[in-house]
Amino acid sequence: MLIAELGQQRYNKAALNRQLAERLPKRSPGSIEFKHCNISAILRDADCPYVPGYKPRSNYQAILADSVEECLLRSEIFDRAALSAAERPAIETSPETLDGLVVHPPTTSLQVQERPGSYVIKRDYLAREARNRDLGHAGECFILAYERQRLISQGASQLAEAVEHVAETQGDGTGFDIRSFSADGSERLIEVKTTAFAKECAFFISPNELNCSRDNAESYHLYRLFDFRKQPRMFCLQGDLHDQLWLEPDSYRAGVR
Incomplete structure (x- = not known):
């Protein structure tokens, strides 16, 4: 299978x-x-x-x-x-509907030291996927379209026009990928993590992204987009990520606590 x-x-x-x-x-x-x-x-x-x-x-x-x-x-x-x-390369796409797209984060995700990983040798498939620029860019474009659709559906069309793909306009050093807004006009700084695999898969996060989440806790959002090639869905983490993730310090491999 x-x-x-x-x-x-x-x-x-x-x-x-x-x-x-x-x-x-x-x-x-x-x-x-x-x-x-x-x-x-x-x-x-x-x-x-x-x-x-x-x-x-x-x-x-x-x-x-x-x-x-x-x-x-x-x-x-x-x-x-x-x-x-x-x-595998990925193509840009946008949400067909907003219904059912956002789900709850994983309910359980054991911390690194609690996981019986000594039984198996780790591979680098998730790390290779994280370096897949086509997939990462396609995920960012998907979330860009989602944010605009969400704001339009909430009656905030002017804010939808102001949503910015910061990773494209300013590069990768800002600590987030997209600048968006809530319907009340408050800012959302969105970091997108995309996988074609399952919801529970670990992802990689940089020190810069972690620090940005701490320094901008009120506006920072991590969108974890999963099952991207078949049925894209996502869960969201808001605020300072230090207390919400387990981390492997050497690789900054992460997952939900």
Whole structure:
């Protein structure tokens, strides 16, 4: 399923699960799904994409992590598929509707020191995706269009015209990508983090962006745009990010606390 997902090929999750259940008659459908979620957690801890719909569940056994490492993570086919997905170009698009676009942040995201990551060797697929300029630019343009649509829908057309793509007009050193507004005219400084992968995937944030969130806590917003190629949605974090994220100091890899 994961190889097909990464290759943007169609697959029937229910049919594949039925085949698996036939091979594991002593396992209930619920236990099989739970094991899929354990595998998602292992892949998450290895900085790898995983199959959507199987939310990561931690507290997995070391023997399962060893099996995933041996059977999947060392697979050349998986490596090629994951690299291709991380580096695939993206085209600019805009929201078809504002309904359902904004969702709640992940409810649980364990801090680095609490995660059993010692079981697996980390890969660099998320880091490679973070360096995908086409994807990053497409995500910023999507949010630019979203902000304008949002303000127009709230009766603030003049403010919509004033929304600025700061990453384009001033470069990357400001600590945010887009200058927008709330309907009452107050400023929004928006940093956009885009992934084609799942909501729970970690992202990377710079010291400059963190400091900007602290210095402009009342106006700073981080928009985490996920599942970008298939069904773009996002969650938002507002204010000083230091207390809202876990961080790996050496890489500034981050996730929601």
